Amino acid sequence: MADDVLSQSEIDKLLAAFATGDVNADEIKAEEEQKKVKTYDFKRPDKFSKDQIRTLNMLHDNFARLFNTYLSTYLRALVSVEVASVEQLTYQEFVQSISNPSVIGILAVPPLKGNIIMEFDTGICFAIIDRVFGGQGENTVKSRVLTEIEEAVIRRVFDKAMSHLREAWANVAQFTPKIEAMESNPQFAQIVPPSDMVVIITLQMRIGPVEGLMNICIPYLVLEPIMSKLTTTFWVAASVTKEEHPEHEEFIRRKINRTSVPVIVQMGSFDITVQEFLSLSYGDVLQMDTKVDDELKCIIGNIEKFYCRPGTAGKKKAVQITRVISEGDEGTNG
The missing domain is CATH 3.40.1550.10 (CheC-like)
Structure with a gap:
Protein backbone atom coordinates (compact mmCIF):
# COMPACT_ATOMS: atom_id res chain seq x y z
CA MET A 1 0.00 0.00 0.00
CA ALA A 2 1.07 3.60 -0.59
CA ASP A 3 1.04 4.32 3.16
CA ASP A 4 3.75 1.69 3.67
CA VAL A 5 6.20 3.30 1.20
CA LEU A 6 9.24 4.87 2.90
CA SER A 7 10.97 8.04 1.77
CA GLN A 8 14.65 8.06 0.77
CA SER A 9 15.64 9.66 4.09
CA GLU A 10 13.66 6.98 5.95
CA ILE A 11 15.42 4.25 3.98
CA ASP A 12 18.85 5.78 4.76
CA LYS A 13 18.03 5.98 8.45
CA LEU A 14 16.60 2.46 8.38
CA LEU A 15 19.80 1.05 6.93
CA ALA A 16 21.87 2.93 9.51
CA ALA A 17 19.59 1.66 12.30
CA PHE A 18 19.84 -1.93 11.07
CA ALA A 19 23.62 -1.64 11.09
CA THR A 20 23.64 -0.63 14.75
CA GLY A 21 20.53 -2.52 15.80
CA ASP A 22 19.01 0.30 17.92
CA VAL A 23 15.87 1.43 15.99
CA ASN A 24 13.24 -0.19 13.84
CA ALA A 25 11.46 1.20 10.77
CA ASP A 26 8.23 2.08 12.59
CA GLU A 27 10.06 4.27 15.09
CA ILE A 28 11.86 6.15 12.31
CA LYS A 29 8.63 6.78 10.41
CA ALA A 30 6.91 8.04 13.58
CA GLU A 31 9.83 10.41 14.16
CA GLU A 32 9.56 11.82 10.61
CA GLU A 33 5.83 12.48 11.05
CA GLN A 34 6.46 14.18 14.38
CA LYS A 35 8.88 16.65 12.78
CA LYS A 36 6.16 17.90 10.42
CA VAL A 37 4.11 19.25 13.33
CA LYS A 38 4.64 22.99 13.99
CA THR A 39 3.64 24.43 17.34
CA TYR A 40 1.51 27.57 17.39
CA ASP A 41 1.00 29.72 20.45
CA PHE A 42 -2.40 31.44 20.33
CA LYS A 43 -1.27 33.81 23.07
CA ARG A 44 1.50 35.06 20.77
CA PRO A 45 0.10 35.11 17.23
CA ASP A 46 2.55 36.09 14.48
CA LYS A 47 1.42 39.46 13.18
CA PHE A 48 4.33 40.13 10.82
CA SER A 49 5.34 37.96 7.88
CA ARG A 253 14.82 77.05 -3.87
CA ARG A 254 15.61 78.84 -0.59
CA LYS A 255 19.17 77.50 -0.66
CA ILE A 256 19.68 78.71 -4.24
CA ASN A 257 18.21 82.14 -3.48
CA ARG A 258 20.71 82.60 -0.66
CA THR A 259 23.69 81.54 -2.80
CA SER A 260 26.11 84.36 -3.71
CA VAL A 261 27.46 84.36 -7.28
CA PRO A 262 30.14 86.85 -8.44
CA VAL A 263 29.12 88.97 -11.47
CA ILE A 264 31.87 90.75 -13.41
CA VAL A 265 31.48 93.10 -16.39
CA GLN A 266 34.64 93.16 -18.48
CA MET A 267 35.08 96.72 -19.82
CA GLY A 268 37.89 95.67 -22.15
CA SER A 269 41.49 94.49 -22.25
CA PHE A 270 44.90 95.58 -23.44
CA ASP A 271 48.43 94.21 -23.67
CA ILE A 272 51.47 95.92 -22.19
CA THR A 273 54.99 94.80 -21.42
CA VAL A 274 56.31 94.23 -17.92
CA GLN A 275 58.55 97.28 -18.36
CA GLU A 276 55.53 99.44 -19.26
CA PHE A 277 53.60 98.04 -16.29
CA LEU A 278 56.44 98.91 -13.88
CA SER A 279 56.64 102.45 -15.23
CA LEU A 280 52.91 103.21 -14.79
CA SER A 281 52.11 106.20 -12.60
CA TYR A 282 49.11 108.27 -11.51
CA GLY A 283 47.37 109.97 -14.46
CA ASP A 284 48.57 107.59 -17.17
CA VAL A 285 45.92 106.62 -19.74
CA LEU A 286 45.58 103.06 -21.08
CA GLN A 287 43.63 102.44 -24.30
CA MET A 288 41.42 99.33 -24.24
CA ASP A 289 40.39 97.25 -27.24
CA THR A 290 36.69 98.16 -27.00
CA LYS A 291 34.82 101.08 -28.51
CA VAL A 292 32.06 103.19 -26.96
CA ASP A 293 29.27 101.39 -28.84
CA ASP A 294 30.71 97.87 -28.36
CA GLU A 295 28.93 95.28 -26.23
CA LEU A 296 30.70 94.25 -23.04
CA LYS A 297 30.99 90.73 -21.68
CA CYS A 298 29.19 89.87 -18.43
CA ILE A 299 30.90 87.01 -16.57
CA ILE A 300 28.88 84.94 -14.07
CA GLY A 301 31.22 83.03 -11.76
CA ASN A 302 33.90 82.08 -14.27
CA ILE A 303 31.61 81.69 -17.30
CA GLU A 304 31.05 84.35 -19.99
CA LYS A 305 27.25 84.32 -19.90
CA PHE A 306 25.85 87.60 -21.36
CA TYR A 307 26.61 90.56 -23.58
CA CYS A 308 25.60 93.93 -22.12
CA ARG A 309 25.89 97.72 -22.51
CA PRO A 310 26.98 100.08 -19.71
CA GLY A 311 24.69 102.79 -18.35
CA THR A 312 23.13 104.11 -15.16
CA ALA A 313 20.04 103.32 -13.09
CA GLY A 314 19.23 106.37 -10.99
CA LYS A 315 22.52 107.40 -9.39
CA LYS A 316 24.06 103.95 -9.69
CA LYS A 317 26.16 102.45 -12.45
CA ALA A 318 24.44 99.59 -14.26
CA VAL A 319 24.49 97.39 -17.33
CA GLN A 320 21.69 96.30 -19.63
CA ILE A 321 21.74 92.67 -20.84
CA THR A 322 21.50 92.59 -24.64
CA ARG A 323 21.92 88.90 -25.49
CA VAL A 324 23.05 85.54 -24.17
CA ILE A 325 26.40 83.93 -24.88
CA SER A 326 25.62 80.29 -25.64
CA GLU A 327 29.11 79.15 -26.58
CA GLY A 328 31.05 77.35 -23.86
CA ASP A 329 28.10 77.40 -21.45
CA GLU A 330 28.46 73.75 -20.43
CA GLY A 331 25.23 72.71 -22.14
CA THR A 332 22.88 75.16 -20.39
CA ASN A 333 20.19 77.01 -22.30
CA GLY A 334 20.72 80.41 -20.77
Whole structure:
Protein backbone atom coordinates (compact mmCIF):
# COMPACT_ATOMS: atom_id res chain seq x y z
CA MET A 1 0.00 0.00 0.00
CA ALA A 2 1.07 3.60 -0.59
CA ASP A 3 1.04 4.32 3.16
CA ASP A 4 3.75 1.69 3.67
CA VAL A 5 6.20 3.30 1.20
CA LEU A 6 9.24 4.87 2.90
CA SER A 7 10.97 8.04 1.77
CA GLN A 8 14.65 8.06 0.77
CA SER A 9 15.64 9.66 4.09
CA GLU A 10 13.66 6.98 5.95
CA ILE A 11 15.42 4.25 3.98
CA ASP A 12 18.85 5.78 4.76
CA LYS A 13 18.03 5.98 8.45
CA LEU A 14 16.60 2.46 8.38
CA LEU A 15 19.80 1.05 6.93
CA ALA A 16 21.87 2.93 9.51
CA ALA A 17 19.59 1.66 12.30
CA PHE A 18 19.84 -1.93 11.07
CA ALA A 19 23.62 -1.64 11.09
CA THR A 20 23.64 -0.63 14.75
CA GLY A 21 20.53 -2.52 15.80
CA ASP A 22 19.01 0.30 17.92
CA VAL A 23 15.87 1.43 15.99
CA ASN A 24 13.24 -0.19 13.84
CA ALA A 25 11.46 1.20 10.77
CA ASP A 26 8.23 2.08 12.59
CA GLU A 27 10.06 4.27 15.09
CA ILE A 28 11.86 6.15 12.31
CA LYS A 29 8.63 6.78 10.41
CA ALA A 30 6.91 8.04 13.58
CA GLU A 31 9.83 10.41 14.16
CA GLU A 32 9.56 11.82 10.61
CA GLU A 33 5.83 12.48 11.05
CA GLN A 34 6.46 14.18 14.38
CA LYS A 35 8.88 16.65 12.78
CA LYS A 36 6.16 17.90 10.42
CA VAL A 37 4.11 19.25 13.33
CA LYS A 38 4.64 22.99 13.99
CA THR A 39 3.64 24.43 17.34
CA TYR A 40 1.51 27.57 17.39
CA ASP A 41 1.00 29.72 20.45
CA PHE A 42 -2.40 31.44 20.33
CA LYS A 43 -1.27 33.81 23.07
CA ARG A 44 1.50 35.06 20.77
CA PRO A 45 0.10 35.11 17.23
CA ASP A 46 2.55 36.09 14.48
CA LYS A 47 1.42 39.46 13.18
CA PHE A 48 4.33 40.13 10.82
CA SER A 49 5.34 37.96 7.88
CA LYS A 50 8.95 37.15 7.03
CA ASP A 51 8.83 39.63 4.14
CA GLN A 52 7.59 42.39 6.43
CA ILE A 53 10.32 41.64 8.98
CA ARG A 54 12.88 41.78 6.16
CA THR A 55 11.48 45.15 4.98
CA LEU A 56 11.67 46.55 8.51
CA ASN A 57 15.27 45.37 8.68
CA MET A 58 16.13 47.24 5.46
CA LEU A 59 14.32 50.40 6.59
CA HIS A 60 16.27 50.52 9.82
CA ASP A 61 19.55 49.68 8.12
CA ASN A 62 19.08 53.01 6.37
CA PHE A 63 18.20 54.66 9.70
CA ALA A 64 21.34 53.17 11.29
CA ARG A 65 23.55 54.65 8.56
CA LEU A 66 22.02 58.11 8.90
CA PHE A 67 22.20 58.05 12.70
CA ASN A 68 25.77 56.73 12.57
CA THR A 69 26.85 59.66 10.39
CA TYR A 70 25.18 62.18 12.69
CA LEU A 71 26.72 60.78 15.90
CA SER A 72 30.19 60.54 14.34
CA THR A 73 30.01 64.23 13.36
CA TYR A 74 28.33 65.43 16.55
CA LEU A 75 30.63 63.58 18.95
CA ARG A 76 33.78 63.70 16.77
CA ALA A 77 34.45 60.12 17.74
CA LEU A 78 34.49 56.65 16.19
CA VAL A 79 30.85 55.50 16.24
CA SER A 80 29.20 52.34 14.95
CA VAL A 81 25.43 51.79 14.68
CA GLU A 82 24.16 48.53 13.15
CA VAL A 83 20.86 46.63 13.15
CA ALA A 84 21.36 43.57 15.36
CA SER A 85 17.90 41.98 15.08
CA VAL A 86 14.25 42.52 14.18
CA GLU A 87 11.76 40.33 16.03
CA GLN A 88 8.14 40.30 17.16
CA LEU A 89 7.28 39.90 20.85
CA THR A 90 4.49 40.72 23.22
CA TYR A 91 4.80 44.13 24.79
CA GLN A 92 5.18 42.56 28.21
CA GLU A 93 8.21 40.57 27.02
CA PHE A 94 9.77 43.75 25.66
CA VAL A 95 9.24 45.66 28.91
CA GLN A 96 10.74 42.80 30.94
CA SER A 97 13.83 42.79 28.71
CA ILE A 98 14.67 46.46 29.41
CA SER A 99 16.93 47.32 32.32
CA ASN A 100 15.76 49.65 35.06
CA PRO A 101 16.77 52.47 34.98
CA SER A 102 16.90 53.09 31.25
CA VAL A 103 16.45 56.08 28.94
CA ILE A 104 13.04 55.70 27.28
CA GLY A 105 11.44 58.15 24.88
CA ILE A 106 7.70 57.78 24.22
CA LEU A 107 7.03 59.13 20.73
CA ALA A 108 3.87 60.10 18.89
CA VAL A 109 3.96 59.48 15.15
CA PRO A 110 1.12 61.47 13.57
CA PRO A 111 -0.77 60.88 11.34
CA LEU A 112 -0.33 57.25 12.47
CA LYS A 113 -2.26 56.44 15.64
CA GLY A 114 -0.63 55.34 18.87
CA ASN A 115 2.89 55.64 20.24
CA ILE A 116 6.24 54.02 19.66
CA ILE A 117 9.21 53.71 22.03
CA MET A 118 12.85 54.60 21.45
CA GLU A 119 15.10 53.28 24.23
CA PHE A 120 18.84 53.68 24.91
CA ASP A 121 21.13 51.88 27.34
CA THR A 122 22.20 54.24 30.13
CA GLY A 123 25.81 53.28 29.34
CA ILE A 124 25.51 54.65 25.79
CA CYS A 125 23.80 57.81 27.07
CA PHE A 126 26.53 58.51 29.63
CA ALA A 127 29.19 57.94 26.94
CA ILE A 128 27.45 60.55 24.74
CA ILE A 129 27.14 62.99 27.65
CA ASP A 130 30.80 62.50 28.61
CA ARG A 131 31.88 63.20 25.03
CA VAL A 132 29.67 66.31 24.72
CA PHE A 133 31.12 67.71 27.96
CA GLY A 134 34.69 67.30 26.70
CA GLY A 135 35.55 63.80 27.94
CA GLN A 136 36.88 60.80 26.05
CA GLY A 137 33.44 59.22 25.68
CA GLU A 138 33.89 56.73 28.50
CA ASN A 139 31.16 55.37 30.74
CA THR A 140 32.45 55.72 34.28
CA VAL A 141 29.07 56.50 35.84
CA LYS A 142 27.05 53.88 37.67
CA SER A 143 23.64 53.27 36.06
CA ARG A 144 21.20 55.87 37.37
CA VAL A 145 18.43 58.27 36.33
CA LEU A 146 19.57 61.24 34.22
CA THR A 147 19.73 64.71 35.73
CA GLU A 148 17.84 67.60 34.07
CA ILE A 149 21.00 68.85 32.32
CA GLU A 150 21.90 65.35 31.11
CA GLU A 151 18.35 64.82 29.89
CA ALA A 152 18.54 68.07 27.89
CA VAL A 153 21.66 66.76 26.11
CA ILE A 154 20.04 63.40 25.33
CA ARG A 155 16.84 65.08 24.09
CA ARG A 156 18.93 66.65 21.32
CA VAL A 157 20.10 63.18 20.31
CA PHE A 158 16.48 61.98 20.40
CA ASP A 159 15.45 64.87 18.13
CA LYS A 160 18.06 63.91 15.53
CA ALA A 161 17.21 60.22 15.82
CA MET A 162 13.52 61.03 15.18
CA SER A 163 14.45 63.15 12.16
CA HIS A 164 16.49 60.28 10.67
CA LEU A 165 13.72 57.79 11.50
CA ARG A 166 11.24 59.92 9.56
CA GLU A 167 13.67 60.11 6.62
CA ALA A 168 14.30 56.34 6.64
CA TRP A 169 10.53 55.63 6.54
CA ALA A 170 9.73 58.31 3.93
CA ASN A 171 9.30 55.83 1.05
CA VAL A 172 6.80 53.72 3.01
CA ALA A 173 4.89 56.14 5.26
CA GLN A 174 5.00 59.84 5.96
CA PHE A 175 4.92 60.63 9.67
CA THR A 176 6.40 63.22 12.00
CA PRO A 177 7.73 61.76 15.29
CA LYS A 178 7.32 63.95 18.36
CA ILE A 179 8.58 63.13 21.83
CA GLU A 180 5.73 63.12 24.34
CA ALA A 181 7.54 61.96 27.48
CA MET A 182 10.77 60.50 28.78
CA GLU A 183 10.82 57.72 31.37
CA SER A 184 13.50 55.80 33.25
CA ASN A 185 11.31 52.95 34.56
CA PRO A 186 9.96 50.63 31.82
CA GLN A 187 6.90 49.83 33.92
CA PHE A 188 5.73 53.46 33.55
CA ALA A 189 5.92 53.32 29.74
CA GLN A 190 2.70 51.47 28.98
CA ILE A 191 1.75 52.35 25.40
CA VAL A 192 -0.27 49.19 24.62
CA PRO A 193 -1.74 46.29 26.66
CA PRO A 194 0.89 43.73 27.83
CA SER A 195 -0.40 40.98 25.51
CA ASP A 196 -0.33 43.09 22.33
CA MET A 197 2.25 42.18 19.69
CA VAL A 198 5.06 44.60 18.89
CA VAL A 199 8.05 44.53 16.58
CA ILE A 200 11.41 45.27 18.22
CA ILE A 201 14.27 46.67 16.17
CA THR A 202 17.49 46.26 18.18
CA LEU A 203 20.54 48.26 17.11
CA GLN A 204 24.06 47.57 18.36
CA MET A 205 25.85 50.83 19.18
CA ARG A 206 29.52 51.44 19.83
CA ILE A 207 30.91 54.83 20.87
CA GLY A 208 34.66 54.54 21.33
CA PRO A 209 35.22 51.79 23.91
CA VAL A 210 31.58 51.74 25.08
CA GLU A 211 29.04 49.32 23.63
CA GLY A 212 25.30 49.16 24.20
CA LEU A 213 21.90 48.65 22.62
CA MET A 214 19.23 50.90 21.25
CA ASN A 215 15.69 49.53 20.88
CA ILE A 216 12.83 50.81 18.76
CA CYS A 217 9.48 49.30 19.76
CA ILE A 218 6.63 49.67 17.25
CA PRO A 219 3.23 48.17 18.18
CA TYR A 220 1.27 46.26 15.55
CA LEU A 221 -1.65 48.68 16.04
CA VAL A 222 0.54 51.57 14.83
CA LEU A 223 1.63 49.73 11.67
CA GLU A 224 -1.71 48.08 10.89
CA PRO A 225 -2.92 50.83 8.47
CA ILE A 226 0.30 50.56 6.39
CA MET A 227 0.96 46.81 6.62
CA SER A 228 0.34 46.41 2.86
CA LYS A 229 3.29 48.75 2.19
CA LEU A 230 5.71 46.78 4.35
CA THR A 231 6.97 44.61 1.52
CA THR A 232 10.36 44.56 -0.15
CA THR A 233 8.69 45.00 -3.56
CA PHE A 234 6.89 48.18 -2.50
CA TRP A 235 9.95 49.54 -0.67
CA VAL A 236 12.32 49.02 -3.62
CA ALA A 237 9.80 50.43 -6.12
CA ALA A 238 9.22 53.50 -3.93
CA SER A 239 12.97 54.03 -3.61
CA VAL A 240 13.49 53.92 -7.38
CA THR A 241 10.47 56.04 -8.36
CA LYS A 242 10.53 58.45 -5.46
CA GLU A 243 8.32 61.44 -6.17
CA GLU A 244 9.52 64.97 -5.70
CA HIS A 245 8.05 66.54 -2.60
CA PRO A 246 7.03 70.24 -2.63
CA GLU A 247 8.84 70.83 0.67
CA HIS A 248 12.08 69.53 -0.87
CA GLU A 249 11.68 71.85 -3.85
CA GLU A 250 11.03 74.81 -1.57
CA PHE A 251 14.07 73.93 0.54
CA ILE A 252 16.32 73.79 -2.56
CA ARG A 253 14.82 77.05 -3.87
CA ARG A 254 15.61 78.84 -0.59
CA LYS A 255 19.17 77.50 -0.66
CA ILE A 256 19.68 78.71 -4.24
CA ASN A 257 18.21 82.14 -3.48
CA ARG A 258 20.71 82.60 -0.66
CA THR A 259 23.69 81.54 -2.80
CA SER A 260 26.11 84.36 -3.71
CA VAL A 261 27.46 84.36 -7.28
CA PRO A 262 30.14 86.85 -8.44
CA VAL A 263 29.12 88.97 -11.47
CA ILE A 264 31.87 90.75 -13.41
CA VAL A 265 31.48 93.10 -16.39
CA GLN A 266 34.64 93.16 -18.48
CA MET A 267 35.08 96.72 -19.82
CA GLY A 268 37.89 95.67 -22.15
CA SER A 269 41.49 94.49 -22.25
CA PHE A 270 44.90 95.58 -23.44
CA ASP A 271 48.43 94.21 -23.67
CA ILE A 272 51.47 95.92 -22.19
CA THR A 273 54.99 94.80 -21.42
CA VAL A 274 56.31 94.23 -17.92
CA GLN A 275 58.55 97.28 -18.36
CA GLU A 276 55.53 99.44 -19.26
CA PHE A 277 53.60 98.04 -16.29
CA LEU A 278 56.44 98.91 -13.88
CA SER A 279 56.64 102.45 -15.23
CA LEU A 280 52.91 103.21 -14.79
CA SER A 281 52.11 106.20 -12.60
CA TYR A 282 49.11 108.27 -11.51
CA GLY A 283 47.37 109.97 -14.46
CA ASP A 284 48.57 107.59 -17.17
CA VAL A 285 45.92 106.62 -19.74
CA LEU A 286 45.58 103.06 -21.08
CA GLN A 287 43.63 102.44 -24.30
CA MET A 288 41.42 99.33 -24.24
CA ASP A 289 40.39 97.25 -27.24
CA THR A 290 36.69 98.16 -27.00
CA LYS A 291 34.82 101.08 -28.51
CA VAL A 292 32.06 103.19 -26.96
CA ASP A 293 29.27 101.39 -28.84
CA ASP A 294 30.71 97.87 -28.36
CA GLU A 295 28.93 95.28 -26.23
CA LEU A 296 30.70 94.25 -23.04
CA LYS A 297 30.99 90.73 -21.68
CA CYS A 298 29.19 89.87 -18.43
CA ILE A 299 30.90 87.01 -16.57
CA ILE A 300 28.88 84.94 -14.07
CA GLY A 301 31.22 83.03 -11.76
CA ASN A 302 33.90 82.08 -14.27
CA ILE A 303 31.61 81.69 -17.30
CA GLU A 304 31.05 84.35 -19.99
CA LYS A 305 27.25 84.32 -19.90
CA PHE A 306 25.85 87.60 -21.36
CA TYR A 307 26.61 90.56 -23.58
CA CYS A 308 25.60 93.93 -22.12
CA ARG A 309 25.89 97.72 -22.51
CA PRO A 310 26.98 100.08 -19.71
CA GLY A 311 24.69 102.79 -18.35
CA THR A 312 23.13 104.11 -15.16
CA ALA A 313 20.04 103.32 -13.09
CA GLY A 314 19.23 106.37 -10.99
CA LYS A 315 22.52 107.40 -9.39
CA LYS A 316 24.06 103.95 -9.69
CA LYS A 317 26.16 102.45 -12.45
CA ALA A 318 24.44 99.59 -14.26
CA VAL A 319 24.49 97.39 -17.33
CA GLN A 320 21.69 96.30 -19.63
CA ILE A 321 21.74 92.67 -20.84
CA THR A 322 21.50 92.59 -24.64
CA ARG A 323 21.92 88.90 -25.49
CA VAL A 324 23.05 85.54 -24.17
CA ILE A 325 26.40 83.93 -24.88
CA SER A 326 25.62 80.29 -25.64
CA GLU A 327 29.11 79.15 -26.58
CA GLY A 328 31.05 77.35 -23.86
CA ASP A 329 28.10 77.40 -21.45
CA GLU A 330 28.46 73.75 -20.43
CA GLY A 331 25.23 72.71 -22.14
CA THR A 332 22.88 75.16 -20.39
CA ASN A 333 20.19 77.01 -22.30
CA GLY A 334 20.72 80.41 -20.77
